[in-house]
Amino acid sequence: MMRVYALSALAVAVLGVGGTAAYLALAPQEDDRFAQCRESAVAGGAAQIGGPFTLVSETGETVTEADVIDGLSLVYFGYTYCPDICPVDLQRNGEAIHLMDDKGIDGVKPVFITIDPNRDTPEQMAAYTDFMHPRMLGLTGSQEQVDAAVKAYRVFAQRRGDDPQDYLMDHSGFTYLMAPGEGMLEVFRREITPEKMAEQLECFVANY
Template identity: 35%
Template sequence: MLSALRAQTRACALLPRRTLHASYRAFNETPKKTPEPENSPKQDDLQPKKRPLSRVLIGGSKDQNKKFSSSGSIEFASWKSILVLLGVGGAFTYWFTQEKERLRLQKEAESKRGVGKPHIGGPFSLIDTKSQPFTQENLKNDKKMFSIIYFGFTHCPDVCPDELDKLGEILDELKQKNDITLQPIFITCDPARDSPEIVEQYLQDFHPTIVGLTGTYEAVKNVCKRFRVYFSTPPDVKPGQDYLVDHSIFFYLMDAEGNFVDVIGREVTASQGAERIRKHVDAFVPASEREARKSSWLGFLYK
């Protein structure tokens, strides 16, 4: 009986060991995968792909995130933004350069009107080719039309014709390219021979818009003095004797208020002269507007 009891105890002790051993072996075995159909989606495809944190908009929806992430590798600045930035920057640079040049020309013109500066121009009284009065008031207008004045004489053999031809080229170029109209004026330095009829006939060979002026000797001498123009005739000239008049060779540019702006010499070509005149016309500001600008918050730019 004792032997039977021991045998039964030994059998009970062995039973858990087999069960534990079988469970351990089953745990370590790799489970066999069942074959999946060819058309079934893979498990990896069913899992949502993770995007880098830098491509996810904080607080945005999934649709916004997808749209943003698919736009390209440049996230915060597209090529269109770069083009817009370059365009705005280029336009601002161009405007600043042009405005700077305008301010320079305005200050230059203002300095010529300042106290203590040699004054060019002033009151004068002449007559045109129709014997109608022509004074400094005829230089003033509200159309911002400048005047350009040349002093010469009709018997000039070469210099005056060349300069008047150049004046015609300047007038045509300004009209065609910039739609700028000037009032061209020819003032004779030889009133003894240049009557209104002679001046009118002489100017027919040049630009049709040139206004011819003459007057008495004293009136011509006065206007030449006003414009700092040098001229002289030979002494003791006999009636009917031919002679030449020595005079300054310049174009005098006057603004729409009758004020001197610039002088253009003989060495300046027609294209160069037209460009200089265009800049002065573009930079012109009437006196009332100049005063208003000086009192504005940007007044320091105009002082």
């Protein structure tokens, strides 16, 4: 079974490329208009998460972080051949957006960035994301492009197995809420329910 690194309620250490620990912080500030929406309180600096990237969308277009993070964006890193963790996490993300859709609340874009560009072609990403939510955007690219995005988001991603096609990927399993000009607003751990995620996202939309 794939290893997933758990996020505590009070602190998180996200393993970066090469195993370097990066510490985040989302402690509410006095002038933080999203303070009532946050539930993460972790040590370090939230500004460490996110940054420039150039990737290829599921429709084959080259996109940058400015094209993708153009509003509230729910960003998850994984891969389509993941046997258990990624499908559960992405279905939860998609269900949270569906719950908001049912209330007529728009404004959050679900994003899925692969850590396995060797197998995850734009076509593969499109089919996968369409199943999770019709508005979910799948992103892939060259290995170098994906590595840069992984590094920017301090994601742990490591291949396990020598077979060129039949292998697994160990990776961190957080979902990040990003916004242009704001950076990371919230980090969601695996245990959160679709209902609770939708509730928090609605708060962020209302205050964005």
